[in-house]
Amino acid sequence: MTAVGPRELERFAAGSRLFATGAADSSYALAHDWARAVIGDGVPVRQASDLDPGALCVAVTLAGSTTALGEQLPRGDEPERAVRALERRLGTRAAAVVALNLAAENALIPLIAAAALGVPLIDGDGTGRVFPLVEQTTYTLGGISAAPLALAGASGELVLLETAPDRVEDLLRPVVLSLGGWAVAACYPMAARDLARVVVPGTVSLLLRAGTPGAPRSAAAPYGVRTLCRGRILAVEGSTGHGGELALPSLPSSILVQESDGLRRLIRLEAHNEIVLALADGAAVAMAPDQICMIAATGGLVVDVDKAAPGMEVEVMVVKAAPVWHTQEGLALGGLRAFGIPL
Amino acid sequence: MNRPRPAGWEAPVTVAELVDAGPLAGARMYGAGDQPVHQVRIVDELAVFATVAPHTAVVLIGAAAGGGWAVEMAVRRAWEQAAACVIAPSGGPSEGSGQVLAERLGITLVFVDGDPLVTAVRVASAAARPEAARTQLVARCATRLAEAGPSARRVLGVLNAELPGTSVAFLDRYGAHVAGRRAAHPSPAPQPPGSGHTPGVAPGPGSGLGATSAPSAGPGTGRGARPVTGGPSGTGADPGGGSRTGHTGGSGPAHGPRSGDSGAGSRRSSAPAAWEAVPRPGGPGSRTGRAGAEAGPAGDAAGSAATGPGAGAASGSRPAAAGAGGDGGGRGGDEGRQAPERGRDERRQAAQRGGAVLAEVEVTGQEGDVLGRLVASGSSRSAGWPAVVRAVLGLAVAPLAAWAATERLRASRDFALQAALAERLLRAGEPGEPGEEADAAAREAAVALGWPTRGPVTGFLLRPFGEPAQAGSRGPQGADEAAQAQAVVNAVVGQVPVLRRGEGWAGWSALDPGRLAERLRRCVEAMPRPCAAGVGARVSGLDAVGESLLGAEAGAFVAVAGSVVRADRMGPAELLGALPAGALRAPAAVVLRPLLDVDRDGSLLETLTAVLDEGGSLRAAERLGVHRNTVTTRLERIRAAGYDLADPATRLALHLACHLTSAPS
Incomplete structure (x- = not known):
């Protein structure tokens, strides 16, 4: 049986940022230190199918802004309080914690929760990548509701949301804002048998392997990864919008990259919270739900869309999403149209 | 219109034609624009592109125009469909990248300021009825030319404004520039680099796509060389970095590997090289x-x-x-x-500069004289364009003839004006000297007036005798008569300058001295008071006309009233003939008085004349039929009367006096 102990934590943390932004932020360092402090002897990692089928599993994630996490420090009990609140509402103890996604802080917070609660961490997550909305998960695709959802804020607040699945995001965002910009959310309560059905499996072990020094970056991409181009950012433009009225946390923008070699194509990366569409000389070459990210040529860190600046040398990579995202339902939830691009 | 249109009038309009002189006037165009437009398609979503036919002008609206990414995708799809151009509303933040992409792909991208739907309707009508569109242009030119009025500069201004991309110049009958764009001079400039601006090689879509994420585009459009977006495999092979020459008809060699090439690896390596080899339209x-x-x-x-x-x-x-x-x-x-x-x-x-002459039209004045030529040059952007340009140039002939007529009327009304112009032309310096502009203006006016300004010219001078018929009765002294002289000269000799020279009026003509003398004879007859005229020698050009005018002056001076003397035919007889015999007869009589007093039978005068004429007494004796001693005796008597025949001055005076006395009065 796998476990994440102090040594594995370092590999896990390294693996969690291979295709995730914000690895250089203080919030990530904070989450890393936090996890180090609570990890103790280690957190067991279990497959969902190995649990008692009726056992309650809870997804834990950071909700809101990671920047806010770095500025308003946590008390340390937020993950535990959020899960306990959900347990009180459901009248059942959580038998395991699962991640919503495994990008940087969001990989570490569930680990911290599992350590604090003394329960195992499920080997898997709800996206296989990162999406901006809480409801953009394979759990939702599997028919599991994010609600009831418990939020624990840094000042001891506790909020329980109970609503229709498609209203969760609408309610969550203002509440998180009033909690100080971030909170730990415990959500998607479900039985282990359901989790086994909807989880993107094996991603925790994958990150542990990918985070091993010397492992190739592609090891962190379970369904394949390819390099779209290497080039230099020529321009970052505000995009004139992608059509639909969208409730996404950030403004659309457009990043132009000139391929440095080969055909010297003009690559346009349309970003809305994340890069959702890549055009090469006007032809679509990659798009959501696959994950498109820019890796800085110097340092090898993922470049945040907001931090992209002209002159940066980047490698544009496309991480293939889990097959479930390429189903009709998956595309509706996490495909281009979910980001307002009518393609 | 009953007149049949010249060939090419119905040829499809090209994008450049639409932008330069059609419904897209004022729009910003990126790319060559050399594609003919057969129809228009309004595209509000990319899916519509699947049914876009070649030679379509694609007008983007709504979501398809909403943002740089949408325009870029549209440009790409339009290229894949061999569309003529993409027309997008301006104002987007990404015109720059759209332009780069358009030039990369060799497709024309046009940004319009107005409502794209209105644009679409106009382009559609122009594409559907190219003849109507061109007629509309011609009609607009006609209106603008009518507004311009009779001014060579304004007429050429209208032509160059309404026919952008085409340079129109007005050359005088000697081929010198009068007005318009100097670029239009036909010159043996090297040919433009042909279709080099339409890259023969198109970039392939690059690294291939995973099979599951391949977005649309499907298989090519039946032109094998067209790259296909979305390869069947996820290996990253370039599915078709092919050439597009098949459909553009461009002359560039197909650098890119055809999609039939085997080996993904070799494609990947050769395609970029091929791209490098193609001269980028933007220059180095x-x-x-x-x-x-x-x-x-x-x-x-x-x-x-x-x-x-x-x-x-x-x-x-x-x-x-x-x-x-x-x-x-x-x-x-x-x-x-x-x-x-x-x-x-x-x-x-x-x-x-290298463009061929598109059209050339001769401009004739209202009297049928050739004023010059209108020459339009530029690149022929469609088969119909030269015919349209020719039609528009034809429209400009009448205003230019009117301009010439107006100038002539003005000059004929105002002797001083045209005389000043003529003086200016005579003194015109080399280009680059001070006053060059005024000289150019004078030359322009000379074209309107039909004056000869180049090539061999002949000077002339008209000299009146006696007092003016109605001196000072109207206006300044002699002004009426000068205007009259000008009118007569212009009526008989043609469009030539007339300027005051001393008592008379001078000018120059392109006629040779013989014909000019003939015409001047009719002038002399037509003038109200007795006149004579002189014609100078023919000189090589206007800069030497002063010499010719001197000869004309001499000729006019020796000519008797009613006659015309050519300087190149003038001899001693004409000089003698020019002596004012009437006025000199009395002084001559005084000089000869002592001789005549002793010469009872006139034999002494006869002998003196014979001796002076023949240059010696021997031949004088022969002419008179007397013995030479008789001549010697008579000369003795003349000396005795007080004449020193050894003195040359006395001899000349006596000879002149004899000539006048013996000449028939």
């Missing part, structure tokens, strides 16, 4: 790259590493779009953005 990368780098820190950061041609051109224009580098960056951006623009203008100008 170093130029635009430099333009970007000049502009300050931000531009420099992006432009400095530009090495290859492609990278250079692109990074030169790119920092523009960034606009994030503060002031310096902003400037850098502008510079960069302009660089390709400049490149395009230069390209077009180069094409015009």
Whole structure:
């Protein structure tokens, strides 16, 4: 049986940022230190199918802004309080914690929760990548509701949301804002048998392997990864919008990259919270739900869309999403149209 | 109209024609625009492209125009469908990248300011009925020409404004520039680089796509060489970095590997090389790259590493779009953005300089005389264009004839004006000297007046005898008569200048001395008071006409009233004939008085005349039929009367007196 102990934590943390932004932020360092402090002897990692089928599993994630996490420090009990609140509402103890996604802080917070609660961490997550909305998960695709959802804020607040699945995001965002910009959310309560059905499996072990020094970056991409181009950012433009009225946390923008070699194509990366569409000389070459990210040529860190600046040398990579995202339902939830691009 | 249209009038309009002189006038065009437009398609979503036929002008609206990514995708799809052009509403933030992509792919991208739907309707009507569109242009030109009125400069201004991309010049009958764009002079400039601006090679879509994520585009459109977006495998093979020459008909060799080539690896390696080999339309990368780098820190950061041609051109224009580098960056951006623009203008100008003469029309005055030629040159952007240009030039002939007529009328009304012009022409310096502009204006007026300004000319002078018939009765002294002389000369000799010279009126004509003398004889007859005329020798040009005028003056002086003397035919007889015999007869009588007093029978005068005429007494004796001693005796008597025949001055005076006395009065 796998476990994440102090040594594995370092590999896990390294693996969690291979295709995730914000690895250089203080919030990530904070989450890393936090996890180090609570990890103790280690957190067991279990497959969902190995649990008692009726056992309650809870997804834990950071909700809101990671920047806010770095500025308003946590008390340390937020993950535990959020899960306990959900347990009180459901009248059942959580038998395991699962991640919503495994990008940087969001990989570490569930680990911290599992350590604090003394329960195992499920080997898997709800996206296989990162999406901006809480409801953009394979759990939702599997028919599991994010609600009831418990939020624990840094000042001891506790909020329980109970609503229709498609209203969760609408309610969550203002509440998180009033909690100080971030909170730990415990959500998607479900039985282990359901989790086994909807989880993107094996991603925790994958990150542990990918985070091993010397492992190739592609090891962190379970369904394949390819390099779209290497080039230099020529321009970052505000995009004139992608059509639909969208409730996404950030403004659309457009990043132009000139391929440095080969055909010297003009690559346009349309970003809305994340890069959702890549055009090469006007032809679509990659798009959501696959994950498109820019890796800085110097340092090898993922470049945040907001931090992209002209002159940066980047490698544009496309991480293939889990097959479930390429189903009709998956595309509706996490495909281009979910980001307002009518393609 | 009953007149049949010249061939080509119905040829499909090209994009450039629409932009330069059609419904897209004023729009910004990126790309060559040499594609004919057969129809129009309004596209509000990319799916519509599947049914876009070749030679379609695609008008983007709504979501399809909403943002740089949408326009870029549309440009790409339009290229795949062999559309004629993409028309997008301006104002988007990404015109720069759209322009780069359009030039990369060799498709024309047009940004319009107005409502794209209105544009679409206009383009559709122009494409459906190219004849109507061209007629509309011709009609508009007719209206503008009518508004311009009789002025050569304004007429040429209208022509060059309404026929952009085409240079129109008005040359006089000697081929010298009068008005319009000098670029239009036909010159043996080297031919433009042909279709080099339409890259023979299109970039392939590059690294292939995973099978499951392949977005649309499907298989090619039946033109094997068309690259296909979305390969069947996820290996990253370039599915078709092929050439597009098949459908553009461009003359460039197909550099890119055909999609039939085998071996994904070889394609990947050869396609970029092929792309490098194609001259980029924006000119050498170093130029635009430099333009970007000049502009300050931000531009420099992006432009400095530009090495290859492609990278250079692109990074030169790119920092523009960034606009994030503060002031310096902003400037850098502008510079960069302009660089390709400049490149395009230069390209077009180069094409015009080398461009063939599209049309040439002779301009005749209202009296049928040739004023000059209108010459239009530029690149022929469609089969129909030269015919349209010819029609428009034809429209300009009447206003130019009217301009000439107006100028002539003005000059004929005002002797002083045309005389001043003539003086200006006589004194006109070399180009580059002070007063060059005024000289040019005088030359322009001379064209209107139909005056000869080049080639061999002959000077003339008309000299009146006696007192003016109605001196001072009207206006300043002699003004009426001068105007009268000018009118008579112009009526008989033709359109030539008339200027005052002493008592008479001088001028020059392109006629040879013989014909000019003939015409002047009729002038002399027509003038109200007795006149004579002199005609100078023929000289090589206007700069030597002063010499010819001197001869004309001499001729006129020796001519008796009612006659015309040609300087090139003038001899001693004419000089003698010009002596004012009447006036000199009395002094001659005084000189001869002592002789006549002793010469009872006139034999002494007869002998003196004979001796002086023959230059010696021997031959004088022969002429008189007397013995030479008789002559010697008579000469003794003449000396005795007080004449010193050894003195040359006395001899000349006596000879003249004899001539006058013996001449018939």
